[in-house]
Amino acid sequence: MKTPISYFVVLSAVLFAIGSVGVLVRKNALVIFMSVELQLNAVNLALVAFSRLHGNLNGQVLAFFSMVVAAAEVVVGLAIIVNVYRRMHTANVDDASLLRW
Amino acid sequence: MLRSVWLVPALPLAGAAINLFAGKRLGRWAGILASGLMVVAFALALGVLADLLKLPGNERLVVRHLWDWISVGSFRVMADLRVDPLSVTMMLVVTGIGAVIHVYSIGYMDGDPRYGRFFSYMNLFCFFMLTLVLAQNFLLLYLGWEGVGLCSYLLIGFWFERPLAASAAKKAFVVTRIGDTFMLVGIALVFLRLGSLDFSAVLVNPYLRLGPLGPVEPSGVYTIIALLLFAGAVGKSAQVPLHTWLPDAMEGPSPVSALIHAATMVTAGVYLVARTHVFFEISGVALTVVLVIGLVTAVYAATCALGQDDLKRVLAYSTISQLGYMFFALGLKAYAAALFLLVTHAFYKALLFLSAGSVMHGLGGETDLKRMGALRRAMPFTAAMFGVGALAIAGVPPLSGYFAKDQILEVANRSGYLIAWLVALAGAFLSALYISRLMFLAFFGQDRTERAAHESPPVMTVPLALLAVGAVFGGVLGLSVTSGRLQGFLAPVLGELTEGAGGLPTAVLSVISVLAALAGIAVGWLVYGSGRVDWVALRVRFAGVHEFLAHGWYVDDVYSTSLVAPGKAGAAFLASAVDQRVIDGSVNGVGQLFQWAASRGRRLQTGLVRNYGLAFLVGVVLIFVYVGVRLS
Numbered sequence: 001m002k003t004p005i006s007y008f009v010v011l012s013a014v015l016f017a018i019g020s021v022g023v024l025v026r027k028n029a030l031v032i033f034m035s036v037e038l039q040l041n042a043v044n045l046a047l048v049a050f051s052r053l054h055g056n057l058n059g060q061v062l063a064f065f066s067m068v069v070a071a072a073e074v075v076v077g078l079a080i081i082v083n084v085y086r087r088m089h090t091a092n093v094d095d096a097s098l099l100r101w
Numbered sequence: 102m103l104r105s106v107w108l109v110p111a112l113p114l115a116g117a118a119i120n121l122f123a124g125k126r127l128g129r130w131a132g133i134l135a136s137g138l139m140v141v142a143f144a145l146a147l148g149v150l151a152d153l154l155k156l157p158g159n160e161r162l163v164v165r166h167l168w169d170w171i172s173v174g175s176f177r178v179m180a181d182l183r184v185d186p187l188s189v190t191m192m193l194v195v196t197g198i199g200a201v202i203h204v205y206s207i208g209y210m211d212g213d214p215r216y217g218r219f220f221s222y223m224n225l226f227c228f229f230m231l232t233l234v235l236a237q238n239f240l241l242l243y244l245g246w247e248g249v250g251l252c253s254y255l256l257i258g259f260w261f262e263r264p265l266a267a268s269a270a271k272k273a274f275v276v277t278r279i280g281d282t283f284m285l286v287g288i289a290l291v292f293l294r295l296g297s298l299d300f301s302a303v304l305v306n307p308y309l310r311l312g313p314l315g316p317v318e319p320s321g322v323y324t325i326i327a328l329l330l331f332a333g334a335v336g337k338s339a340q341v342p343l344h345t346w347l348p349d350a351m352e353g354p355s356p357v358s359a360l361i362h363a364a365t366m367v368t369a370g371v372y373l374v375a376r377t378h379v380f381f382e383i384s385g386v387a388l389t390v391v392l393v394i395g396l397v398t399a400v401y402a403a404t405c406a407l408g409q410d411d412l413k414r415v416l417a418y419s420t421i422s423q424l425g426y427m428f429f430a431l432g433l434k435a436y437a438a439a440l441f442l443l444v445t446h447a448f449y450k451a452l453l454f455l456s457a458g459s460v461m462h463g464l465g466g467e468t469d470l471k472r473m474g475a476l477r478r479a480m481p482f483t484a485a486m487f488g489v490g491a492l493a494i495a496g497v498p499p500l501s502g503y504f505a506k507d508q509i510l511e512v513a514n515r516s517g518y519l520i521a522w523l524v525a526l527a528g529a530f531l532s533a534l535y536i537s538r539l540m541f542l543a544f545f546g547q548d549r550t551e552r553a554a555h556e557s558p559p560v561m562t563v564p565l566a567l568l569a570v571g572a573v574f575g576g577v578l579g580l581s582v583t584s585g586r587l588q589g590f591l592a593p594v595l596g597e598l599t600e601g602a603g604g605l606p607t608a609v610l611s612v613i614s615v616l617a618a619l620a621g622i623a624v625g626w627l628v629y630g631s632g633r634v635d636w637v638a639l640r641v642r643f644a645g646v647h648e649f650l651a652h653g654w655y656v657d658d659v660y661s662t663s664l665v666a667p668g669k670a671g672a673a674f675l676a677s678a679v680d681q682r683v684i685d686g687s688v689n690g691v692g693q694l695f696q697w698a699a700s701r702g703r704r705l706q707t708g709l710v711r712n713y714g715l716a717f718l719v720g721v722v723l724i725f726v727y728v729g730v731r732l733s
Contacts, residue, residue: 099708
């Protein structure tokens with residue numbers, strides 16, 4: 001018996017909502033980053049679920065794509081965060097406001 | 102030698118370039134280099150003359166093609182040099198007198214901090230002047246025309262630390278530019294209506310014209326062209342009403358006054374009218390205008406010269422007056438007589454200016470006649486040379502000025518304009534009067550100098566002697582108005598003078614003009630030289646007349662109140678009200694508007710990542726809602 005598609009979609013939506021709230025309310029850059037990953041994985045889950053529903057591999061291929069891009073993004077993002085931390089001795093995103101008026 | 106005529110202008114150009122870039126390092130050699138190049142150029146010009154004389158009279162026209170200057174569609178202008186009797190005559194004057202004045206300048210400018218630059222400008226002037234007289238088309242002539250104007254500006258303002266010199270340079274430039282603008286329009290009209298700028302194609306009587314362009318009917322356009330070109334000549338040759346710059350131009354060094362403002366540049370207008378006399382003859386009206394302007398200028402400037410106290414300003418007005426005589430002769434179709442006066446005038450006026458420079462050199466720059474007198478004791482040689490020049494300009498036989506002026510008066514008498522002859526005769530009397538006044542005030546009478554004068558060094562006096570030889574014997578070039586050597590040489594270009602009917606016999610005319618000259622000298626001697634008349638008291642009694650003449654009939658004052666003052670007021674209004682308020686105001690207003698908008702708008706950028714994230718999320722949700730609504 002197959003698990004109904006709605007289970008996966010609801011789980012995916014919940015994960016995405018948790019990730020979004022995490023991005024919006026947390027101040028530590030690393031935690032925000034983790035929240036972003038959570039959002040990405042929520043989307044990946046939805047993609048794989050729909051792939052199974054439709055019986056083709058399009059969704060899985062797209063999920064792989066998104067993983068690769070996420071990995072690349074993490075590399076860049078972490079490098080920025082490390083550099084900001086070295087310069088300002090904080091990972092708090094609110095403190096990085098040099099360009100503000 | 103005719104092939105290498107291009108070397109004549111090229112040598113001064115090379116000298117100008119060398120002295121401009123290396124003048125400081127050359128030191129005293131700068132003057133020697135510049136003078137040497139001018140002497141070589143003069144020798145080359147003599148060679149060109151010799152080669153030209155070998156050709157038969159009617160074939161004395163050689164065009165030396167250098168390169169294609171401008172070639173745009175049907176508009177083609179060549180860098181061509183024209184060698185014919187007229188251009189060779191002018192070339193010899195420019196290089197010959199120029200070389201002498203360059204040598205003189207070695208002594209006169211000695212010790213000047215910008216010694217090299219002076220010779221650079223002088224050489225550059227000679228290059229442009231030679232371009233002007235050798236040009237084979239109007240555009241090349243115009244290049245030289247503007248070039249000599251530039252050099253005139255640079256050299257009048259050579260001592261630009263003096264405010265008077267700086268403003269005189271500016272005035273000369275602006276006033277001549279008025280005439281030049283008319284001339285440029287005239288040149289454009291020549292191309293528009295006649296289809297070419299080349300002298301050989303354009304300067305042909307349209308009745309006889311059977312060229313590739315076909316016959317062109319003479320019409321009013323020739324009058325307009327002739328008058329526009331003449332306006333350029335009026336500006337350059339300081340004729341009424343554009344004469345006001347020349348007396349002020351005396352702020353420049355004396356060699357500059359001699360070379361540019363007596364011998365060469367100011368005669369460019371005479372050359373232009375002589376070169377384009379075909380236009381003037383077709384028009385007829387234009388010829389009359391030339392005659393009237395010339396005559397008015399000749400007499401007007403002679404009266405002004407009587408009222409001047411500045412040594413060089415007397416000579417400046419004298420130059421204007423003599424140029425007026427040249428235009429008068431041109432208006433009478435006596436082109437060769439005008440050129441003859443041009444050549445002799447170049448000699449004796451350069452001599453007078455250089456002698457004046459020698460006086461200033463001896464007196465430490467003094468130019469006020471009231472503080473001179475009895476200089477013949479301290480500077481006998483200069484006094485003698487000045488005397489030769491004065492006798493020549495007064496028209497005493499057998500000096501060169503006598504022949505030149507006498508011939509013009511003779512032509513005037515035969516022309517049928519008896520009034521014109523009488524006025525010109527009065528002008529001759531005035532010329533003799535003002536030059537003898539100058540002579541007696543400066544070199545005779547009581548010593549009113551404030552410092553001891555001294556004679557100038559040989560490097561300055563030898564050129565004076567050379568010019569004096571020319572001033573004395575220049576007359577042999579053209580002993581008679583119809584059969585003179587110079588007149589015969591110029592005839593292929595300027596045409597034979599058609600002998601007017603009637604008039605007095607030549608011998609009687611000569612006696613009358615000599616009597617006019619002697620009368621002028623006699624009056625001058627009586628008032629300023631004899632000591633029997635107190636000229637200072639005379640000046641006080643007729644203060645009104647003296648002031649009137651000293652200010653040049655207040656022409657300058659009329660110009661400054663009627664033209665210059667409104668112009669300055671208008672410029673000040675545009676600068677303060679229009680430029681600062683309207684133009685600057687609108688530019689600054691736009692800037693302020695954006696500053697204000699930015700000061701409000703930047704508050705949106707909080708710099709808090711969460712705010713951006715929230716805005717992003719809200720935007721995504723809104724898009725999804727929109728898409729969902731659209732799809733369902």
